[in-house]
Amino acid sequence: MAKNLTILGESILPGESRTLNMEIAKLHTMTKLKIPVIIERSEIDGPTILFSxxxxxxEINGVEIVRQLIVQKINKPKIGTIICIPTINVFGFLNQKRELPDGRDMNRVFPGSMNGSLASRFAYYLLNEIIPNVDYCIDFHAGGASRFNAPQIRLVPNNRELKKLADVFHPPFALYSRNIAGSFRNSCDKLGVKMLLFEGGKSLDINESITREGVEGTKRLLDHFGMLNPKKSISAPDKKTIYIERSGWVRAKNSGMFHSFTTIGNYVQKGEVLATISDPYGKVEIKLKAPNAGFVINVNDAPIVYQGDAVFHLSIGLEYGEA
Structure with a gap:
């Protein structure tokens, strides 16, 4: 029999399906702003996994991935508990902005404060009301400012359990990156919650390929824990995950119209022309070359760039995961 579970002051029984609402702040009209927390429990005890x-x-593509998990009923576990929070920053989602109305990046204010800024309060309630019940988490993100991320898992280096989970999820790429102070991932790590951070696509966009990678990886992870609904099938990837130990940004050397010659996931050679940057008058065209050989894991889709803008993200050190 599954253990008792209490979230937001309410008890969710084994075998129960519940949608609770975090109510942290109101709109200017005094209308309540609710953050749905969708909980599905099996009658059989098992892990608790959060998909956020x-x-x-x-970063709407992440929202779409979690929505698909719900629509396809992948969030109904064979054992254990699955919690879905499709949209944590509802204010930003409504305004189609990265930050909350206080201008703060919520992913830099954890662990937050009950009496702090709006972003800090959101972080505090998430960390204190939801995370204490969670064993594992996948937090879905997308690239920002017109920069399109290849589907990838980000994980801290030298953590065998996270490496194993990344192998199971089996994305095309996995990028080793240390936790950032104030981030959701860093706070979860300190509380003992094993988190994988998924990156894919770009802001204000929904890409079917990225969504499919996120959904299929999630099904493989649930299957690994024995949680996947037996009515759901999983796909077997035919390529190994490419683990990236180091990476670097290629930046625009001048401002102008941006013409990319490569695409996400391509392997490029050192000195290969990645793009040209030109003036609008047909007089200037400057080549932008790869500083090293590597995989292209992010491409700037903006038609116009400024000097210093990050336009390509290239891998440097590589290793390969399990087939």
């Missing part, structure tokens, strides 16, 4: 998105309000 929308920490940045404009």
């Amino acid at each position: 998105a929308g920490l940045h309000g404009d």
Whole structure:
């Protein structure tokens, strides 16, 4: 029999389906702003996994992945408990902005404060009301400012359990990156919650390929824990995950119209022309070359760039995961 579970002051029984609402702040009209927390419990005890998105309000592709988990009933576990929060930063989602109305990036204010800024209060309630019940988490993100991320898992280096989970999720790429102070991932790590951070696509966009990678990886993870509904099938990837130990940004050397010659996931050679940057008058065209060989894991889709803008993200050190 599954253990008792209490979230937001309410008891959710084994075998029960519940949608609770976090109510942290109101709109200017005094209308309540509710953050739905969708909980599905099996009658059989097992892990509790959180699937969250929308920490940045404009990263809609992550919201779509969690929505698909709900629509396809993948969130109904064979054992254990699945919690879905499709849109954490509802204010940002409504305004199609990354930050909350106080201008703060919620992913830099954890662990937050009950009496702090709006972003800090959101972080505090998420960390204190939801996370104490969670064993594992996948937080879904997308690239910002017109920068399109290849589907990838980000995880801290030298953590065998997270490496195993990333192998199970099996994205095309996995990027080793240390926790950032004030981030959701960093706070979860300190509380003993094993988190994988999924990146894919760009802000204010929904990409079917990215959504499919997120959904299929999630099904493989649930299957690994024995939680996947037996009515759901999983796909077997035919390529190994490429683990990236180091990476670097290629920046625009001048301002102008941006013409990319490569695409996400391509392997490029050192010195290969990645793009040209030109003036609008047909007089200037400057080539932008790869500083090293590597995989292209992020491309700037903006048609116009300024000097210093990050336009490509290239891998440097590589290793390969399990087939």
